[in-house]
Amino acid sequence: MKNLYLLVTAFCLLLTACVQPGKYVGAKYPKTKTADVYHSAAEVKRHYKVIGKLTNRKYLDKENDHVMMMDAKRAGGDAVIILGVDSTITGKPNRMVAEVVKYED
Structure with missing residues (x-):
């Protein structure tokens, strides 16, 4: 069981x-x-x-949320609104587009 835990942890670290x-x-x-x-x-x-506007590669849905949230935090945003996949903005397929927002209150 411990080996399985180590294997899963190593795999997750590799993905991130x-x-x-x-x-x-x-x-x-x-x-x-x-x-x-x-x-x-x-x-x-x-x-x-x-x-601001954020573009990123498309990953799995749950991973998309996490990656976009981390990038929004780095930019100083309080939230990120994921607009979806839009190759017309980026010119490349499989790119996620989001708006980074700052709360006003």
Whole structure:
């Protein structure tokens, strides 16, 4: 059982090492400790302003949320609104697009 645990841990570390940070264009703020993840602007119940746009490779859905959230925190965002896969913006297939937002209250 211990060997299985070590194998799973090593595999997870290998996967996270392969994830590259996304490309962020926008205002930079001090890094935040937490960032919320939304899949639609209608889900956000607080006043906010968009501070930038983030593009990243498409991973598994759960991993997409985590990667986008981590990149939003690095940019100083309080939340990220994942817009989905959009190759018209990036010019490349399998790219996720998101808006990084800062709460105003």
